[in-house]
Amino acid sequence: MEHIREIMQSLKAELEQTRSIMEQGGETFSRREWGEAKERAMLLEQQLNAFEERSRKMVDNSNVGRRFKGRTFSNFDRAKQPKAYDICKKFADGFQENTGKGIILVGDPGTGKTHLAAAITNYITSELGVAVKFGNFVDILNDIKRSFHSDEDVVRELKKMPLLVIDDLGKERRSEWSEMILYDVINGRYEDYMPTIITTNLSPRQIEERFGEATFSRIFEMCVGVIVQGADVRKENSSWYGK
């Protein structure tokens, strides 16, 4: 996978080198040599700016909310969820488009599922410069409803994204429509080998019962399932007076 952070670092090193050659060579440079070095430096700067812009655009477009923008692997306490952490970190480090392989994080509230899904998203957008859509399932459904009255084809966009993160599957109000939308998106991605990450409080059995066997079997063929158990970190971090 093209790693834009690494490319940027080597461009930066080359730019610094070119500038220092220009400084040192000042008087001994011929006009032509000087012109060539200057042109090279300008080109490197342009390339760097373009990569910077791409990384920023990917981060902004991913739709990760303010709270989770800063959630990364480094500020996740691995000791609390070593298995889930390792699987998610490995996925991010080795991310390849069109593998069709994703992750489903299943478990109780406050166990770090959204944090890990955001850490993956933030890494892939900012470090790899790849487009990711991160969305709460309720928000995704609302976007689709809103798009009924516009030319925007939200469902098609969701199917095309190099990585789609569906956060909090199962919090939406039950309806045949939302179940059909999930099938449509999952099946589209399944057929095109597009990776998907899902977080949910529903157990695998509840997912099957709620969304039907066809959706369930596609999700579990595409995704590695991780059960995330443990204490609610939100409660651990909360402050109560008079306890």
Ligand SMILES: Nc1ncnc2c1ncn2[C@@H]1O[C@H](COP(=O)(O)OP(=O)(O)OP(=O)(O)O)[C@@H](O)[C@H]1O
């Ligand atoms: N292992 C961890 N290390 C650091 N912070 C954590 C860890 N686990 C959870 N947190 C923090 O606790 C809060 C709750 O975690 P998160 O939102 O990821 O839980 P969740 O499993 O998605 O819960 P829910 O099922 O209710 O959506 C977040 O602020 C998150 O950053």
Ligand SMILES: [Mg+2]
């Ligand atoms: Mg969550």
